[in-house]
Amino acid sequence: QEVEYHTVHLGNGIKRPNKEVSLQVPITEPHGFKCCTHEDPQYALHPGWHKAPLGKPGCPYSYAVPENECVLLSFQDAEAFCEWKGGRLCTAFELEQHCAVGNGCNFDLEHVWTFYSDVRFYGEPDHGDEENDGAGNVNTNDLEDAPMMDEVEEPAELKNAPLVVSDALEGDLSSPSITKRHSATPPLVHVFSPYHARSEETFKPLGEDQWVMLVSASMTRDAHNYKRQQERAQGEVKGFDRVVLVCAILQVDAEVLNKILNQYCDQVVVLPRSTADVYPNLKPLPFIQDIIQAGRYAMREEQEYYLMVTNADICPTGSLYSFAWEQLGTLQANAISINRMTVPHFEEPINAKAVTSTKHKVATRIMFQARGAVKNGNWHMHPGHDCFIFHSDFLNVISLGEQFLGFPRWGGHLDFMLRVMATNYKNIHSNTYGTFHLGDERAWEPEDLHNPKVDMSFWKSYDLSELQYLVFCPLAGAPPQDPQTLQNVINCGKIFHPRTSPDGRFVPEFVQPGYEDLFLNNPGWLVYSEDGFPTAHIPGMAKTFSALTPGLRQGWLQRWGP
DSSP: OOOHHHHEEEEEEEOOTTTEEEEEETTOBBBOOEEESSSSSOSSSSEEEEOTTOOOTTOOOEEEOOOOOOOOOOOHHHHHHHTTTTSEEEOOOHHHHTTTTTTTTTGSSEEEEESSSOOOOOOOOSSSSSTBOSSBBBBBGGTTTTTOOOGOOOHHHTTOOOOOOOGGOSSOOOOOOOOSSSSSOOEEEEOHHHHHHHHSSSSEEOOOHHHHHHHHHHHHHHHHHHHHHHHHTOOOOSSOOOOEEEEOOOOGGGHHHHHHHHOOOEEEEESSSHHHOOOSOEEEOHHHHHHHHHHHHHHHTTTSHHHHHHHTTTEETTEEEEEEHHHHHHHOSSSEEOOOEOOOOOOOOOTTTHHHHHHHHHHHHHHHHHHHHTTTOOOOOOOOOEEEEEEGGGGTBOOOTTOOOTTTTHHHHHHHHHHHHHHSEEEOOOOTEEEEEEOOOOTTOOOOOSSTOOOOOGGGGSHHHHHHGGGOOOOHHHHHHHOOHOOOOOHHHHSSEEETTTTSSEEEEEEEETTTHHTTTOOOOOOOOTTEEEEEEEEEHHHHHTOHHHHHHHHHHHOOOO
């Protein structure tokens, strides 16, 4: 695939030792930026526009970037940021005239992105340049050939980009058995399935949250990898060697989503199945274990790595990958999870009929607003488990069975499995270094069963032999009120259902063969009765789980079952 290049220019326009004033670099490379506008600042969308004190006469207004917005961006993201603020990127000529010197982030001495054309600013004396009309006014005819973001379609080469087909996920993806890091800085693969599950009866790809997540994750990846590249040149890498983004999608959406996702993800992997293939009464949803396998496939050439799996509405902060690295090292853990923050849902909808570049632009604005809310403390904690990181060797220890995305409580089930099986596992509460979610609709919370709108008749369509598995799901505390949640609880029961270990004791099905001793040596957080029913016992949460007994779930079967 051909690489597209654009111009970066030193922020103060002055040549420095060992640094060229101007360079052509790939548009995906992260760099600083400076924003300019000729509009009166009273009409700007955001405060912060002023005339740079060192700028020459005729300079436009420039934007003073606050500290919490100092990030390195790709060309497209930098352009969208300046447009969000009510301006555009500064031209190379404006940078040479010191029109944006001293506007924060220490970008004066670094290469920053420039506008498409080297347009002279208003009031520049006429030197016979074709861009000037002789009266000091700008002739903008040269801008007519510059692509406007709303008109940019996906490059043709992306429309035919190769996909990894589902059968590539078959076979042995097991990594060698590793007890500790033997690479100082293994890579991280962040895998997710970018879908919005609840908006329609059919599965709706790429809702507003997913667009913001794609922008946030790709931007954070680029900044992380760029920083690691700089550290590598200095001989010391202080984080994951690199971050690889993998988007896992369903076959039915492959043709539509591939050309979009290839602009954000390093690999797009088609999953071998959906819930609709296994359960005809359900809409198509991806299985969590298949998503994890897609990430493993992407790293199949690596002896050691970490894998992060998240929900598709969970947006990384700029610090997520560095924070995860630090926590894994500090805890000496082979698995952790990070709860998300909840930030306000900003009233700027993404038009479903808009072209990709427009959606990207709006999503970028929403992302910066959300990150600004985080910096300003405008967020609150959330109890959900939706961001997990594992060492590659641990991926051989457990299986999530048929748990699938989009409905509760796959995250809670996985969290409990890790408490039982992982080394030094910790669930890290919401914090400003982790992830955030837009809004707090809590669609996963059950309705009051006394509400006449709650229809539980779908239970009777299930075979009793299947329904009985839900009794073995130790964390199920409320009767499922839709077919998807009921099926996930049944599937939870199947992986917590006991089998007999070589020494005759019960172990849950999620424990993979050969790792029974890890479970049998756990501190008693999952206890099986003599007749094989599991009960959860988490230290400090005994009261919470005391009511979650098999008898509670047996009562559901008697009330709503066939």
